[in-house]
Amino acid sequence: METVYLNGTFLPSAEALISPNDRGFLFADGVYEVMRWYEKGFLAAQLHQNRLKRSLHEIRLYSAEADKFLSIAGELISRNNLEGQQALVYIQITRGTAPRTHQFPLPPVTPTCYAFARAINPEQNESILGVNVGLVNDIRWSRCDIKSIALLPNILAYQEAVEKGFHENLFVRNGVITEATHSNIFYVRNGKVLTHPESVYILSGITRKLVIDLCCKLNIPVEERAISSDELPYVEEAFLTSTSAEVLPVTHLEGVPIGSGLAGPVTSQLQIAFREMVEREIQTV
Numbered sequence: 001m002e003t004v005y006l007n008g009t010f011l012p013s014a015e016a017l018i019s020p021n022d023r024g025f026l027f028a029d030g031v032y033e034v035m036r037w038y039e040k041g042f043l044a045a046q047l048h049q050n051r052l053k054r055s056l057h058e059i060r061l062y063s064a065e066a067d068k069f070l071s072i073a074g075e076l077i078s079r080n081n082l083e084g085q086q087a088l089v090y091i092q093i094t095r096g097t098a099p100r101t102h103q104f105p106l107p108p109v110t111p112t113c114y115a116f117a118r119a120i121n122p123e124q125n126e127s128i129l130g131v132n133v134g135l136v137n138d139i140r141w142s143r144c145d146i147k148s149i150a151l152l153p154n155i156l157a158y159q160e161a162v163e164k165g166f167h168e169n170l171f172v173r174n175g176v177i178t179e180a181t182h183s184n185i186f187y188v189r190n191g192k193v194l195t196h197p198e199s200v201y202i203l204s205g206i207t208r209k210l211v212i213d214l215c216c217k218l219n220i221p222v223e224e225r226a227i228s229s230d231e232l233p234y235v236e237e238a239f240l241t242s243t244s245a246e247v248l249p250v251t252h253l254e255g256v257p258i259g260s261g262l263a264g265p266v267t268s269q270l271q272i273a274f275r276e277m278v279e280r281e282i283q284t285v
């Protein structure tokens with residue numbers, strides 16, 4: 001059985017019990033992080049830990065568990081025999097268990113920390129052939145930079161994508177594409193790589209950052225500029241980035257080809273460079 005981590009203990013998942021008064025359950029009062037395991041090491045572990053700490057800071061929650069994230073993650077990989085496999089580690093920290101009231105618990109209670117690791121099978125075909133995406137209204141709050149567990153708008157938007165046969169939905173806020181329901185979006189136009197700037201309207205993706213760094217190394221011009229949904233038909237290429245999908249070509253918008261309708265040359269170059277970077281950079285534990 002899967003071994004998970006809950007509040008300082010590694011235990012079988014069936015024994016990991018959380019109170020219904022947990023503020024994560026009652027209010028979605030918490031944050032989370034997702035990090036990728038590549039057979040023998042984590043990618044960008046420090047960046048994920050830093051983002052977890054930032055998310056906690058932004059919701060005014062202090063948890064010593066954030067300092068232990070990397071050791072908890074490594075332990076979950078070995079206890080679940082995931083060495084040699086591809087996996088994701090998920091960690092969630094909530095404001096703890098207390099009788100339901102909107103204000104922070106007084107006196108403060110210990111935050112709840114839950115983490116698990118799970119094997120993944122990256123989809124090879126999609127990363128070669130590319131995917132079809134849709135557009136949806138961005139009804140989220142204006143702190144999308146916090147990796148909050150309150151994901152209802154993302155879930156509704158993604159469910160709509162699934163039901164329409166799209167791989168992802170792109171959020172549109174005031175005519176501008178911000179990001180996708182669980183990934184960031186990039187475009188190539190006039191030889192330049194474009195993506196929405198860091199702001200309160202997107203999650204600052206770790207993969208997004210790694211891809212921008214790769215563009216700089218490869219001398220591919222990057223501009224952090226949002227594009228409007230009206231500009232989308234004119235881009236030459238588009239791709240999604242996320243911890244689980246890495247660099248994923250977007251070849252169609254609601255069934256209409258983007259550019260050639262095939263994974264573009266810049267996207268393919270970045271996919272190869274990303275793979276090479278993974279080989280170089282993964283930190284063995």
Ligand code: PDD
Pocket residue numbers: 034154179180181182183184202203204205206207208241242243244
């Ligand atoms: N999702 N934007 C949103 C809204 C996300 O939820 C994610 C990640 C990203 C990409 O971030 P990164 O490159 O750091 O994975 C962008 C995670 C994986 C999830 O919710 O499972």
